[in-house]
Amino acid sequence: DAKTTQPNSMESNEEEPVHLPCNHSTISGTDYIHWYRQLPSQGPEYVIHGLTSNVNNRMASLAIAEDRKSSTLILHRATLRDAAVYYCILLNSGGYQKVTFGTGTKLQVIP
């Protein structure tokens, strides 16, 4: 599986935008970039995914570099509820889409 690299932790002030980076320099052409997050004491939840173009949904935006070797998850206004571990994951057409979680980025939101 192609590997992703994320910072272990980040801090943000409440109501400020947050940019969570992910490097995936060995990404293949068929790998989709997914982001999941895990709130404290909860199961992981899907945030967003993309292939080549930037994507927006109600939770976040995903900015994908032109060479696809990196991406950034953008939370436009961080709330206390966004404090979680964020995982950047690559998925391709094989393997019944099992999700391989790394250690992710622990986001702390400061009131």
Next chain:
Amino acid sequence: EPEVTQTPSHQVTQMGQEVILRCVPISNHLYFYWYRQILGQKVEFLVSFYNNEISEKSEIFDDQFSVERPDGSNFTLKIRSTKLEDSAMYFCASCDSGGPTDTQYFGPGTRLTVL
């Protein structure tokens, strides 16, 4: 919004006992998964299940583990003879098509404590 449910939320058992963890996936989903997370560690894949059979399993999923979809709605994980190291949060997940653009929905987890 439909959700994956899991019961019980917390299970305490003695070492060597059998436990069954239960999950109700989202009703029209076809792919089912179990993951576990030992306290303070990563979420780890255990097994995927499709069309009433295991499609993939990790090396953690040894002969002590089994999965079943007994009645078309429940999806269960059985551990035959629990060990201390089986203590973890166990998450069930389901998705619709299993493809790379599909969303996997996770349940809230069952905390298993083996004494």
